[in-house]
Amino acid sequence: MAIKFGRPIELRDTPRRQTDALASPSLDLAIRMRRNRKSEWARRLVRENVLTTDDLIWPMFVVDGHNTRTPVASMPGVDRLTVDQIVRDAERAAKLNIPCIALFPFTEPALRDEQGSEALNPDNLVCQAVRAIKKEFPDIGVLCDVALDPFTSHGHDGLIEDGKILNDETVAVLVKQALTQAEAGCDVIAPSDMMDGRIGAIREALDDNGFGDVQIMSYAAKYASAFYGPFRDAIGSAKTLTGDKRTYQMDSANSDEALREVELDIAEGADMVMVKPGMPYLDIVRRVKDHFAMPTFVYQVSGEYAMIAGAAANGWIDGERAMMESLVGFKRAGADGILTYFAPKAAEKIRAET
Ligand SMILES: NCC(=O)CCC(=O)O
Ligand SMILES: [Mg+2]
Structure with a gap:
């Protein structure tokens, strides 16, 4: 039924209620969208998307030392944690019913080299953290990022030769990094490097080495973005990164290309796919x-x-409301889950409201 200015055209010929428009201004609207918004219970009843704690993955930063939490200046409310403290936050995540946490290391500059060799050290910070968390809280999911940027002196995700990021040579190292993390007890391998063919190579190696149950969440459509700046502060690669990552991460102007990236990763064996930012x-x-x-x-x-x-x-926005609005926006867009530094805050808010 065609509707124009509220009153169905088909009804235009039927007698109208007699109203004096000036004395009692009242539009003759059959449909009033505001009725379903009239009160909190009514809004809850028609709500299309709901954020739950099951939707959250909490990324954490691990640093060497003991019993220390160091604030990340560009991420107010986020700290780098020593392994013992990460276990405490894993406990907090478990209590908040957050299903999964993600680990990112701040590697001491002395341990970084051109090849990112520390990524393959079975006793590196990420592996230590995985083992410590799994020992105390075996039921929480632990996701590990696969890429070399926290470990390389140049801050790139792969190996470099003559200023070029090498694809296939990098994949060979990433496979070893994934196996090192799986050996430590990681549940989900999350390659974030954007090399071609790494999902298939990692899947095959996991299967061949008895890690058939380890899932892969592929950073399938990862864009070269200015929004990664504070993360690079947190893992200490901001100052050392030479150039940018546009020869491997996606161009922010592209959309069809994201579908091709995702399609390949699914074909190669990804269990879950990710869009980022x-x-x-x-x-x-x-x-x-x-x-x-x-x-x-x-x-x-x-x-x-x-x-x-x-x-x-700065008092410029209501942080809690902006946080929740941004998170439900991801659900509305179709996301099944969100990696977010707001995870504990959001989970606390959800719990307080239910
Ligand atoms: N591979 C993980 C990231 O690059 C995170 C970026 C961010 O939070 O800015
Ligand atoms: Mg790809």
């Missing part, structure tokens, strides 16, 4: 979810966190 790429999340119907994740990255947390700290 989040807020500027909600259209990509929606396309990926609609196209592949895969478990689809989104990373609300450090710069997105910093924008909200920083503005809130």
Whole structure:
């Protein structure tokens, strides 16, 4: 039924209620969208998307030392944690019913080299943290990032020769890094490097080495983004990174290309796929979810966190409401889960409200 200015055209000929428009201004509207918004219970009843603690993955930063929490200046409210402290936050995550945590290391500069060799050390910070967490809280999911950037002196995700990031040679190292992490007890391998063919190579190696149950969450559509800045502060690669990552991460102007990236990773054996960053790429999340119907994740990255947390700290926005609005926006776009530094805060808010 065609509707124009509220009153169905088909009804235009039927007698109207007699009203004196001036004395009692009242539009003759059959449909009033505001009725379903009239009170909190009514809004709850028609709500289409709900954020739960099951949707959250909490990224954490691990640093060498003991019993120390060091604030990351560009991420207000986020700390680098020593292994014993990460176990305490894992406990907090478990109590908040957050299903999974993600680990990122701050590697001492002396341990970084051109090849990122520390990534293959079975006793590196990430492996230590995985073992410590799994010992105390075996039921929480632990996700480990696969890429060389926290370990290389140049801050790139792969090996470099003559200024070029080598693809196949890098994949060979990433396979070893993934096996090292699986050996430590990691549940989900999450390659974030954007080399071609790494998902298939890692899947094959995991299967050949008795890690058939270890899942792969692929950073399938990862864009070269300015929003990663605070993360690079947190892992200590901001100052050392030479150049940018545009020869391997995606061009922010592209959308069809994201579907091709995701399609390849699914074909190579990804169990879950991810779009990153989040807020500027909600259209990509929606396309990926609609196209592949895969478990689809989104990373609300450090710069997105910093924008909200920083503005809130200045009193420019209501931080809690902006946090929740941004997170439900990901659900609305089709995400099954969100990696977010807000995870503990959001989980606490959800718990307080239910
Ligand atoms: N591989 C993980 C990241 O690069 C995270 C980026 C961010 O939070 O800015
Ligand atoms: Mg790819």
